[in-house]
Each structure stands twice: as structure tokens, then as C-alpha cells.
Amino acid sequence: MTTTAAPHELLRLKSHMGRLALATTVLGSGMALLDGTIVNVALPTIGRELHADLAGLQWVVNAYALTLAAFILLGGSLGDRFGRRAMYAVGVGGFGCASALCALSPTVEVLIAARAIQGLCAALLVPGSLAILQASFHREDRMAAIGAWTGLLGVATASGPVVGGWLVERNWTWAFWLNVPLAVVVVVLALKFVPESRNPLASKHIDVAGVTLAVVGLAGLTYGLTSLSDGVSAPGLAVGCLGVLALGAFVWAEMHSHDPMVPPSLFANRVFSTINLVTLLVYAGLAAALLFLVLFLQTVAGWSALSAGAATLPLSVVMLAFAGRFGRLAAKSSPRPFMIAGTLVAAGGFVLLAMARRDASYLIDVFPGITLVGVGLAMTVAPLTGTVLAAAPDELAGTASGVNNAVARTAGLLAIAALPPLVGLGGADYASPGALAPAYRLAMLICAALLVGGAALTAFGLADRKTPCADSPHLDVTAR
Template identity: 85%
Template sequence: MTDERGTTTEAAPHELLRLKSHSGRLALATTVLGSGIALLDGTIVNVALPTIGRDLDADLAGLQWVVNAYALTLAAFILLGGSLGDRFGRRAMYAVGVAGFGVASVLCALSPTVEVLVAARAVQGLCAALLVPGSLAILQASFHRDDRMAAIGAWTGLLGVASASGPVVGGWLVEQDWRWAFWLNVPLAAVVVALALKFVPESRNPLASKHIDVVGITLAVVGLAALTYGLTALSDGVSARAVVVGVVGVLALGGFAWAETHAKAPMVPPSLFANRVFTTINLVTLLVYAGLSAALLFLVLFLQTVAGWSALEAGAATLPLSIIMLFLARRFGNLAAKSTARPFMIGGTLVAATGFVLLAVAPRDPSFVLHVLPGISLLGLGLSMTVAPLTGTVLAAAPDELAGTASGVNNAVSRTAGLLAIAALPPLVGLGGADYASPDALAPAYRLAMLVCAGLLVGGAALTAVGLRSKEPAPCAGTPHLDHAGR
């Protein structure tokens, strides 16, 4: 249907959910649970890496690919996942993604070698590419405009439950058998699919083309895969093959950008990036999530390899980060909705960067209270100030009918950032081969890596200060193409 200005809408006004309603709470819980599975899996796998390496006799490159195979397919296909949701139904794609993630987890749990595990993780990433953008797109399309930022803040905070439980549960599971970490996903996925089909309203863009951008998908996958392989291969030293494959990746990504500007039905409409706020926020996302992803991986490795902590102890060390986000993320989301996201994003990234610096100077035999807790707490506070305003602003900068695509783009940027950072940072700080298991090699590399990650977040703060106006409207008030119902 259309309003008096001819703007296409996706649902009648009475179908929009309110956050305090029973149906609104159930829809929010369903999106949190589905996203929580993917988040829980990621935190557990990071904690499990040293154990997986010993059990499957894997070197550093193999362990990088256990992380990167998932991140690669997720980043490469998440744009497709967002656009498929807009075209064929966000709830439908979300449910398919969650179900597939559960099946792929079975393959991970049964993997006899690191090569099989890497392949199964790639399938997991492909399925996550359907569920991750669908989660936020459902919130953007299903909730009343006045409740969207609060819903996104609640989504961010409640995911802290998964983050909080992930390191602890993961550490315990790893001490029993790392394969249990994947078996855990199977019953959770079944529950989420049932809840989604029953309580989440369907939404789609009725004007979306049914054409699949095959050229764009192919170039994105080839570009990310080649660039990631080239960067990961540098862990074993500079070689002609690594350089050539890396150059192929860069050229393919350049071709992707060109193809999207000329495609009849592009996977990523170039018009999105004509919006200054959308472009700025995605560049900030690239810097922030690159630093965050690499830093958390290095921290867990440092605590186990250098400090000699168990997997459970190393995982539990990050618990304060998740608890702080659980209680504060929604509050900062509400504050940003009433004013502007700019000061929260600038302050938050700088606070998080300070946390990385404190963690970088921890001694080789750190005390949790004196050397880990202060840095982790600042990181949690900084991310609470940053994530909900960032996410709400980037979604508000896109038309409602492109909610899934906009969510897919921002998620693709964040996943690509982590993917490239995890591939590039180890060789950059001098790690390769089995160095992840050597305290003498890992300790100095860890400190340098944490400082690099802090610098990335400072860069994010500077870009926010330059790219967002000081009086930028609140995210919930700045959504373009609103109709009379507040859509």
C-alpha cells in the first residue's frame, strides 16, 4: 500500500509492534535468541582454539581458518542474506538461517580433522548470513518508530546474556570436550525456529526485484576469500603466491564495487552510500570491529598460553564486558534516541581504546583484579556507549524498505573487519606457525596487537567526529521515507 505521498509501506499501522506489548516482547526475545546462538558459538570457539589445535594437531594458520572460514562466508553472503530477506520475507530467511546453523553445528561436532572443521565452519557462516541481518531487519520493520531505538538497545543488551554465558559455558565445555560446544547449538536452533514461525510477523519490500545478483555475489566471495588467504599466508612469510592471491582479492573487491553501480538489481544499492551518515557509520564500524575482533582473540590466547590460565578461566575473564553491556547498552540507546549518537560514539570508542591500552600492559603473570578487570570493564562501558547508537543510526539512515539490506551491509562491514583483522594482525605483529603456543613469542606480539587495536578505535572516534554533525538528529527521528503511520 502507499501513503498520501506515494511512499510504499510494508504493513498496516496496527501491525507495528510496541516494545511493551506481549507480542513485541516475544518478537524481541526471538531475535535475541537467534543472534545469541551465532554470538555464543563465536565466543566459545575463540576460547576453544588452543584445545582444538592440540586435539586436531593444527598450526596457527589452521586455527586462523577455523575462525576465518566462518567469518569469510558470513561476510561474503551476509549482503545476500539481507537482500533476500527484503525480497522473500525477513522471518522466512531468519528461520531458514537458524535451522541451517543447527545442522552445520552437527557437522562441526563430528569433524575428525581441522580441514573438515574449517569446511563445516564455512557452512555455519553461510547460514549465519541469513539469520544475522534478518534479526535487526525484523526489529526495524516490525516495531513502531518510537520503539525502534529502544528495541535495538534491548537487543544489544540482552545479547550480553549470550556473551556473558559464552566464555564461562564455553570454558567448561572445552575442558570436557570442545565438540560439546557445537552440540549445544542444535536444541537452541530448534527452539528459535519454532518461536520465529509462531511469534515474529513477516515483512518484506513489495517492490524488491526477485533477480539475484550472481555477479556481485561471486565477486564478493572471490575477493574476500582471496584477500583473506593472502593475508593468512603471510604468517609463514612473504611468498609470491600470497601476494598474487591477495592482489586478486583486491581486484575482485574493486570489481564488486564497479559491478554494483552498473547492475540492474544490485545486491547493495549504491544509493545507500549517497547518504553521508550511512557511509560514515559503516567506515566507523570497519575500524571499531577490526580492533574488537582481533583484540578479544589475542586476549584469550595470551591468558592461556602466556599466563597459563585454563580455558574456563580465560573465558570467564571477559565476563564483566558482557555484564556491563547487558545493563547499560539499552540505557545508552535510549539516551542517543533522545539526543544524538555522535557524543556517545566518540566517547565510547575512546573509552574502549583506553581499555585495550590497560590490557596491553598486563604482566605475563597477571592478576585478574589488578590487570584484567579494569581494562575489560572500560571495554564494556565503551561498547555499551557505542554499539546501540551506531546500529540504530545506520539503520535509520536507510529507507525502511531496505532495512534488511542496510542491516546486511553494516553486518558485512563488521564481519569483514574482523575477518581481515584476524588474518592480517598475526603476521603484522610477528606471529606464525606454532607461535601461538609459545609464551616467549606470543607475549610481545600480544602487547603490540592490543596497541594496534586501540589505535583503530581512536581512528573510529576521529572519523565519527569528522563525519557526523554535532547536531545530527536522533536516529529514531531521522529515518527517511516515513509515512503517516510513523514507518
């Protein structure tokens, strides 16, 4: 029997329950995001205390990225089938337990294994947080909720280097112990204040072939791309090719499966397909630009790691202040003009940053450009995310979120792997100011071009109307 949500069961953003539900999704997602930033700051200390070499430290980061990318599609699909709140709570609780294992790790090998478990749990909570927003709020409040979610997560991004530096100065294990009480709080809040939602028509049968091929494909592609940081190698190339072949087989299997993990009908929707392509371009440009900016400020301009990381603070502040507002405006009119203008404004910010002098001054060479990037992203991210979720039926919100997250993360990996050799960087060039400075300028211009491509794709691929909200009679939302 199909259960349909009554209007009063859906939340209003300005209500007490709505704010608590939003805070719950922000805290869980922020925990995962902040943890990644803090771990990056803690790597030198971890290396000294656990006697780890560079390859071991790389895998402390990559093990998390690998399992997160490999299982994120499965995480979104499980939420649709068995309950988004339930999977989110399991993911957050598992992340807290894995964090305790990280803190207790006696060797780098144990730490790498624990980080892989963290990534697996994050694959449940990351798509689950957005799916909860899509399924729990009234349609007219959804884009504003997603905008607020985006802006508030910027706080975690901005505070990462500062919080990480403070914690690591005391004990690197605090970076992981911090997650344990936070995970407990988030699980309690989720079970008490977040409505449960699922697709009641979804089969409880697990698409084993689809799951296996998606995991092998995403893991293989991620491994192949991350291995490029050490140069092209036969094992990395072979695993990467295996990943590509597995993803091709995944598409074929989903088209012929009775209970597909990712229904092919999602991509029959032109809006859904277009927005995911825009996501690929925007997040590729963003990931590569931020990486090159931090490298330039440290290697060429001579800034400290903390100062270089803190240089992006205006981006997060602007998104916190304006992402929710732009989300509300886009919901009232159309996301298309905001996405076009936003990607062009952010591209302009990258062009300004490309012009930074070698003895860069923060107020003259960095602040104007990074602030412009923040304004552009504030205009873009909430309408983009809201549109891709609204283009899918409500009962597939988790799957749609998983697909879009997988596209965004793969875009970052592709850009970070491909752009350095494309602009002539290799080996130890990252430490050479003479080699990095011209490569940085070219890389920033390429990133700007990627965002201009996103604007063009939005202009030609989306109609200028309100965000499409697929009406579905199959949404099961039960307020606790």
C-alpha cells in the same frame, strides 16, 4: 501495488509480542555466536579424536568465517527481497541441520565441509536479526531494541568459554547437538511471533553478477587475510589480490546494474558511509585488542585458557546492563555524543590494559581496563548500529545490515592479520613471553588509537541531531 505498514502493526518493545520478537532474534544470533566460541574451546579435543593436524583445525574455524563473510551481503539482500522473517527462519533451520552434520562428522574433512554450510546459513540469520528489529519496531523503540539485542548477545560471548569447557569435558559433539533443539525453538518462535517484512518494490530478479563478484571478492579477501597467519605465501597473496579485484569489479557492476544487490544510493548518504568507516575502525581495534589480551594473559601472565577467556566477563556484563539504556538515551537526543564519548572511554580502557604487569593481577591489571572497555562499547554499539540502519530506507534494512556486518567482520580479519607483524610478532613469538610482552603493549596502544580515530570521524562526519530515520512509503510489514 505498494503496501504501507499501519502504525499499529509495528511492535512496541515493552509489549508481549515485542519482547518475544526480540528474544527470537537474540536466540538465533546467540546460537551462532556461542557456537563459534565453543568450537574454539573444543579444537584440541576434536584434533585428538578426528586425528586432525593444525592446518585441519584452522580450517574448522576458517571454513565458517569464509562462507559467512562471502555470503553475508547476499543474505541481507535476500531478506529485503523475499522476506526477512522467512530468510531468518531458513538460516536458523539450516544452521541447526548443519550442526547435526558437524556432530556426525567421521573425519575432519567432513567437519570442515559442515562448518562451511554453517557459515552459509549464518549469513542469512546474522543480518536478518538486525533487519527484523529495524523493520518490526516503532522508530522510537528501535535503538533501545538494538541495545537490548547487543547486551543480551554479550551473555553468549561471556558464557562461551564456560559452557564450551563443560560440554567438551563430556563429548565435543554436544557443542553441535546443542544447536539442533534450539534451532527448532527459534524457527517456531519466528514463524509465530515475528512480523514478516520485505521491500515490495524489490525486483525478484537476482543480481547474478553482483552476487558472484561479492562472493568471490569477500571469500578471496577472507582467505588471503586468514592465510597470513602462516606467513606470506604466493597462493594466499594471489587469492587475496583476486578478492580485491573482484570487490572493485563488484562496485562497478552495482553502479551499472538495473537491480543491484547493494544499491549505490546507500553510500550517497553521508551518515551511512561515515558510520561504516567508524565501524571499520572500532571493530578492528576491538578484535585485535581482545586477541592480544587473551594471548598476553596466557603466555606472559601464565593464566589458564579458561581464566583468560573469563577475564573479559565484565565487558559482557556491563553491555548487558547498560547497552539498552544508552540506546534509549541516544534515541531521545542524538547518537553522536554517545558514540564519541563511548569510543574514547573504550580507548582509555585499552590504554589501562596496555599497562598490565607481567605477573598480572586480575583486580588491579585487568578488571579496571576491561570494565572501562565495556562501558565504552555499551555507549557506542547500539547508537552505531541504530544509526547505520536508520540512515538507510526501511525497505533496505537487510541490505544495510549485511553491509555493516561485512564491514565489521572484514575489520576484525584485517586487524588480526596485519597487527601481529606490525608490532614485530611472527612465527612462534606467540609462545615467547619476552617477545609477546612488548608487542602486546604496542598493539593495545594502536587499538586505542583506532578508537580515537573512530571518535574523530564521528565528531566531524555526523551532525549533532537525532538519529536519521529514512521515511519510506514502501515498507511492507504484516503481523502474523
